[in-house]
Amino acid sequence: MGELLCSFNEGNKQMRSLLGDKGANLSEMTGIGLPVPFGFVVTTKACNDFFDGGNVLSSQIIEEMEAKIREIEEVTGKKFGSGENPLLVSVRTSNVINIPAMAGSILNLGLNDETFKGLTKMGDMEFALDCYTRFLRTYGSIVRNIPQKSFISAYEEIKKKAEEVGENQYSEEAVLFDAIKEYKSIILKRTGRAFPENPFEQLKEAVSAILNRWNSYAVRSYRELHEIPKETGTAVVVQAMAFGNIDEKSCTGMVFTREPNTGEKVTCGRFMMKSQGGDDYFRDMKAVKIEKLEDFFPELNEKFLRMAQLLENYYKNMQEIEFTVERGKLYLLEAKAAGRTPSASVKIAVDMVDEGIVDRATSVANMRAEDVNKLVLSQFANGDEVDEETLENFNKILEWADDFRSVGIRANIDTPEDALMALNLGAEGVGLCRSEHMFFDEKRIYDFIRMIIADDEYERSKALSSMKPYQKEDFKRIFEIMEDRPVTIRLLDPSFHRFLPHTEADIKKLARKLRIPEKKLAAKILLMKEENPAMGKRGSRLAVLHPEIVMMQTEAIVEAAIEVSENTDSELNISIMVPFISSVREFMNVKDTIQKAVDSCLGSDRKKMEFAVGTMIETPRAALLSDMIAEQADFFSFGTNDLTELVYGISKEDTDNMIEEYVRKDILDKNPLYSLDKRGVGRMIEMSVMLGRKTKPKIKMGICGEHAADPDTIEFCQSIGINYFSCSTLRIPGARLAAAQAEIKSRGEK
Template sequence: MTSMDKLVYKFSEGSRDMKPFLGGKGANLAEMTKIGLPVPPGFTVSTDACNEYFKNNGILTEQLREQIFTALSEIENATNKKFGDPSNPLLVSVRSGAVISMPGMMDTVLNLGLNDETVQGLARQTSNDRFAYDSYRRFIQMFSDVVMGIGNYMFENEMSRLKEEYQVTEDTQLNSQALQDLITRYKQVYNRETGEEFPQDPKDQLIMAVKAVFNSWNNQRAKVYREIHNISHELGTAVNVQTMVFGNMGNDSGTGVAFTRNPSTGEKNIYGEFLLNAQGEDVVAGIRTPKAIKDLEDEFPEVYNQFLEVSQLLENHYCDMQDIEFTVENKKLYLLQTRNGKRTAAAAVKIAVDMVEEGVISKETALQRVEPEQIAHLLHPQIDPDQDFEMLTSGLPASPGAATGNVVFDANEAEELKNIGKNVILARPETTPDDIHGIVAAEGILTSRGGMTSHAAVVARGMGIPAVCGCDEISIDLENERMIINGQNINKGELISIDGGSGKVISGAVKLTDPGLNEESQKLLDWAENIKQLGVRANADTPSDAAKAREFGAKGIGLCRTEHMFMGSERLPKVQEMIISESESQRKEALDKLVPYQEQDFYEILKIMDGYPTTVRLLDPPLHEFLPDREKLEQELNNLSKDEIDEEALEEKKQLLDKVKALEESNPMLGFRGCRLGLIYPEIYNMQVEALVKATKKLLAEGYSPQPEIMVPLVGHETEMELLKDSIHEIIDLHVEAPEEKEIFHVGTMIELPRACMTADEIANHVQFFSFGTNDLTQTTLGYSRDDAEGKFLAHYMQNDIIPENPFMILDQAGVGELVKIAVEKSKQVNPDLTRGICGEHGGDPDSIKFFHKIGLHYVSCSPFRVPVARLAAAQSVLNSE
C-alpha cells in the first residue's frame, strides 16, 4: 500500500508531526504512545479519509472499510480481546479529532461493540453485572443521539420515570435489574424513532459511528465555532478508534480532566476535576459534581503521584500547558488525550512569559503563543465567570468588554444621567453621528440593527466602549421607551448587562473584573517592541484618547479627526453659525471663534504625544453633518409658528432649514467633502492650520518637541494637493519665522480613492507622507456603502462564500490591498523618503497588519484599545516571515 493510499494509522505509526493527517487528538495519542505513556491501543482514520468521504457524497469506500477492520484486528491482537466475541469482548470509543482543537464541537461514542450478547460477556469478564449494563445503556443513548440524531431528552425522560418507579434519586442507585429494564426501554425508543431494531453487529455499529463523526464536522455548532475562530471549513476531521478503559467499574475506578497549569489565571499548579466510578462524558455533562484533582491523592495516592509525573513530562515534551483526559481502571492510570489547553487571555500571557523565564521556550516562541486578540480582552472589563446570570438574548460581539447599567433609549438622556453619576446602557435601533454624546456617556451600546462595522461598533471599539450590535430578537419601541425581547418587556431604567466579547445581553447587574495590562503583558509587549518593524500609532481625537494610546505604547497619532472636536455643546452652535454664513467675511468671523478651541485641543494632544508625530486630518465630512436633522427642524419650525414665538427665532430656524436643504446631497460620501471643502471654502482649512501652528509654537516655547503632521483628506488629483499644500504653507509662513521651526510641520494626504492610488507617483511629489484611509478606500474600490452592505447583503455574501470575510474588518488584499501596493511602489519611485502608513480600521487587524508589513509600510494606526494588539501582531508579522 502506498502512503497516498493509506487512510488509517495505528497509534504506534504516527507522531505529533502528522497533525494535518491525524488531527490534533490522533497525533497526540500517537506521540504519547511513542514516548511510552499508558495509552490504550487504537488507530486513527485520517482527515484525508474524511475529505474523501465528503467527495463521495457520504459513502465509505471498500478500501477504507478494509483498512479500518485490519487496524481493528491489530487492536484485538494487542489486547487479547475479540470485537463482538461474547466471551471476551473488545469495546472501543469512537471520537472526533480535528487538526485545530474544537472542544465539544463534534461527536463521541463510547462503549461501542456492546450488544445483547457481549454485555453478558462483559459482566462475566468483570464480575460486575451493574457495570456492564450501565455501560450498555450509556452506549445505546450515546449511539442513538450521535449516530441517529434521537434527542437525548427522550432517554433522560425514561431514566427519570424508572428512578421514580424504583424510588431512587441518583442514577448510581439503580441496580443491575433496573438497568436491564432501562435498556429495554431505550431500545424501544430507538425502534420507535427509527423504525429499526438497535444494531447488534459491532462492525455495523463501528462503520455507522465513523460516518457520524465525519458528519459532525458539518454540524451547526462546529461551523459556527470555525467561523468565530477563522478555521478553514476544508480541513475535515480525523476519527480515533481506541480500546475502551472503564472509569465506571466501581470505586477503584474514575475519570477526569486536568490542566498542567490553571487555564483561568496561568498559575503553575495542576488544575482539574475527577469523578469516581464514572465515564469521561459524566465530567463534561455536569450530571454529578466532580471533585478537585487534588482529592485524587486521597483516593489513589500512587495514581495521583504518577499523574503528576506524567503531567510534567507532557508539558515539558510539548513545551506548553496541556489539557489531559485520563481514566483510572482498577487503580491503573490510562491517558486518553493530551492537547495544548484552551486558556483565558490573562492565562495565555502569564503562561507564555513564565515559560520564557523558566527556560522552557524562547521570547520569540512566547510572542507567537499569544493571539493578538487575546491582548484586546485584557483591556476591557470582563464578566466575572464565577456567577450565574439570566441571558436575555445575544447579538454580534461588536466591541469587547462588559458593562452594566440602566437601559436608556435616547442619547441626550444618557448624557444627562451620566452627569449625575448614573451608569447607562444606550439601546438604539442603530446609532448615528448625532448620538456621539450619548455613546461617550454610556457604559455600553446595544443596537437591534447593524453589524460589526456599523457606526455603533466602530465608534465603540475606537473608544473602548463595550457594544453588542445586530440583536435581531430585540424590538426597540422608542415611543414608549422600552424594548421587547422574545415577548419580555424591558423598560427604561431597568438594569441590564452586555458582554461585547461574546454578544450576550443579560438581565440585571453582573459582577465585573477590572481590566488592564499587567506586568506579564507589559513584558510580552516589550519583547514585541524589540522585534517588530512596523511603527504603531493611534487614532485619537481627544486628549484622553491620546493619553490612553500612549499608556498602551503608541508611538504617535496616525489620525486625529478634527471634526469630532466640533461636536461639543459649546462649539456646535459656532460651527453652525459658520455654515449658514452668507459671505466669506461672515464665515471668517465665525471661524475665528473656533480657533481657541481647536488650538487648545491641538495643544493638549501634541503635549501628550511629545516627541512623537501627530497627524491632524483637516475637516473631512460634509457640512450637513453638523446641522440638525431636516425632519426634526421642520417639526420645530412648525411648533414655533403655532406658538407665535418672536420673529427673530422663527427667521433663524428658517435660515437654518434653508441651509440644510441647500447642503443635502444624493450621495454625500462621494460629494462635497474632504479637500473639496478646503478648496471651495479655504478659510475653514486656514483656521485649522492656524490653530495647529499656534499650539505648536506655544509648546516649542515651553521646551516641548511637538511633531505636527497636517493631512489633507480625499485627494484624488495632483492639482488638489498642490493647491492645498501651497495654502497650508502660506499660513505656516505667516505665523512662523524660524526656518527650523517651519520644517517641523509635515504635510501629507490621506489616500482613500482608487485614482489616488493609481496616480500616487504624481501626488507623492507634493507631500512628505501618505496615510492610507482603508475604510473609504474599501468603499470606493468595492462600490459598497459600508452601512448598507452590513445591513443588506454582506452576511449573505460571507455565509455563501461569495466573499471570504467582511472587507471592512479584514483588508481585501486582492483588490484594495493591491491598490495600496501599487501606490507604495509608485510613490517610492519618485519620493523614496516618503513616510507611508495606514489609519483605517484595518490598522488594528492582525491579518491586515501582516500584509502591511509585507508591502513595506512604515506604520499602522488604530484605536487606542487596539494599540497593544497591533504591537503584538507587528512582531508576529516579522517572526512569521522569517
C-alpha cells in the same frame, strides 16, 4: 500514511491542519512514548472528500478504516465485533479550530448483544451494562440527533419504577437491562431505523455523523461569525477504549497543570472512581479533588504528576489533561493548551519564562490578543480594579512584545484625553487625529454648523475664526502630550451633509439655537443634501472647494506647534494628512494650500520647523496611481474602511445583513469590513506599496482603518512592508502583541 486516514504513530503536532488539535496531540504524545490508547484519525482531507462526494464515505475511506481497525486489533490484542475480548472504540471530534457546537464523543462503539457477552467476561455484569447504556445514549444523541433528555427521561422513569418496588428488591443491573431495551426502542421510534448490530456499520455511521456536523446550521453559523473557511474541515479520532468504570481500581479525570483562574503553579482538577464521562448525572457519584489521587492510587500519583509536568514542558504551555485509570494502569486521552482567565494568562506567561520553561518569544507567541484586550477593557472601559501583580505581568508581557515588534503601533484619536490614554497604553504616536471630531462638543458644534451653512465667504471666515482657537488649543495639548512622537492630523473629512439635522423637529431646534429662520435653515439643508455622502463632497474635495477650511486648520496646527516648541526641548514630529484623494492634481491643490498656510505662519523662520504632508489611500484610483502620488506625498496611510467599501462597491451601513448572507452561502469566506480581504483589498494595498516605493523607496506607509488591530491583518500587512498600524485607543495593547507575534512567526518561518 495516506492523506485520508492517519494512525497515531504516523502523525505529529505539526500536522494540526490535517489531524485537528486532538488528533495531532494524541499522535505527538504517542510519538514521545506516553501511555495513549492506540487509534487513528479520519483527516480534514477526508472531511472535504466526504462533502465533495455528496456526504458519503468513499470506498477508499471505508477500506482504509477497515485496515486501521485491524491495526488497533494488533496493538491491543482485542477483536472488533468479537464475543471474546471485544475491541471497543471511542469516536470523537478533532477540530482544527475550537468550535463548541462540534464537540461530541461516542463511547464504547462496537457493542451489540454478542460483544456485550464478551464484555461481561472482561469485567462484571454491571460494568458491561453501564458501557452498553452509555454507548446507546451517545450514539443516539450524536449519530441519530435524538435529544439527550429523551434518554434521561427514560432512565429516570425506569429507575423510579424500580425504586417503588422497595429498597430490598431494587437492582441497578435490572434498571440498566431495561434501559438498554428502552434506548433501542427510542432510537427506532424517533428515527425509523433500528440500532445497527454490525460494529463496522456503527463506525461508519458515527464518523459520517461527526463529519456532517461540520455543515450543520449551528456550526455554519459559528464559522460565519468567526470567519472560519469551510475548507478548514474537521477531523475524527477513532481510539481504543480505556475503561475507567471497570472496577474499583479504575477512574476518569481531568487535570490542569496550573490553576486556570489565578495562574498559580499548582496541579488542580477532579476525578471520579469507577466512572466514564457523564457519570456525574447517571450515577450517584461525586468528583474527588486531584489532590486525593494519592490516597486511591499511591503508586500512580507521582508518575502522573511527572507526566503532567513533562507535557507542560514539552508543549511549552499550560495543559489540560484528560486521563483514565483502568485496573491501576494510567492512560492519557488528551492534552491540550488549557483555557485560563486573562489575569491568569499574563501570570502564566511571565512565570514560565522565570521558571526557564519557555523563552520570551514563546511566551509572547502563546498569549492571546483577546486576553490582553479584555484586561484593558476591564480597567479602562468597565472601571474594574485590576490587581497590582496582574498589571505588572501585563506590562512585562507588552515590554517583551515591544522588543520583538518591528512595526510601529500608533493611535487613532479625537481629543487630547485620547492621546494621553493612548500614551499610557503604549502608543508610539498618533497615526490618525480626526480633526473634525474636536467640534462634536456641544459648546463647539454650533460654530462648526455656522461654518457649514454660511451664505458667503465672509460668514464662513467669521465662523472659522471662532473655530480656530478650539483646534489650536487641542493641537497644543496633543503636541505637549506626545512630545517628539509622530502625530498625524487628518484634515476635515466627512461631508457637511452628515453634520446637519434632517427631521423637522431637529431643524426647528437647531434654528432656535442659531437664531436664524427655520425656513431658511431647512432650505439650506435641502440645497446641501447628498444622495451618497460617503462619495460626495468630502475629504480633499471639501478642501479644494473650501480652501479657507484648510488654511484655518493648518494655521491652528502650525501656531500650536510654534508655541509648544518654545516651551520644550523636544523636536516635534507633525504630519498633515489629506484624506480621500483620487488624483495627483487634487492632492497637489490641497498641498499647495497647506504650504501657503505654513509659510504664512512661519514667515522667515520656516526652515526651523518641518511638516510632512501625506495622504490617505482610500480610493482604488489613488492606489492605482501610487507611483505618481508618491512623487509629491511624504507618506501614505491606507484607510482600509473606505478602501474596502469602494473596492467591493458596498456600504457598511447598508449591507451588514447582505454580507452575513453571502458568508452563509459561501460566497464570502468572512466579513471584509472587519478582517482585511487579502486577495482583493490586500492585493490592492500590496500593489500600492510596491508602486509607491518604486518612486520613493523610503516612503513611510501605515494602516489606520478598523482593520489595524486585527491580528490577521497585521500579519499580512507587515509581510508586505507596512511600517505602522494605527488603531483605536483601547486596542493598542492587543495590536502591540499581535505585531510581535507576527514578527516571531515570520522569523520562525524563515
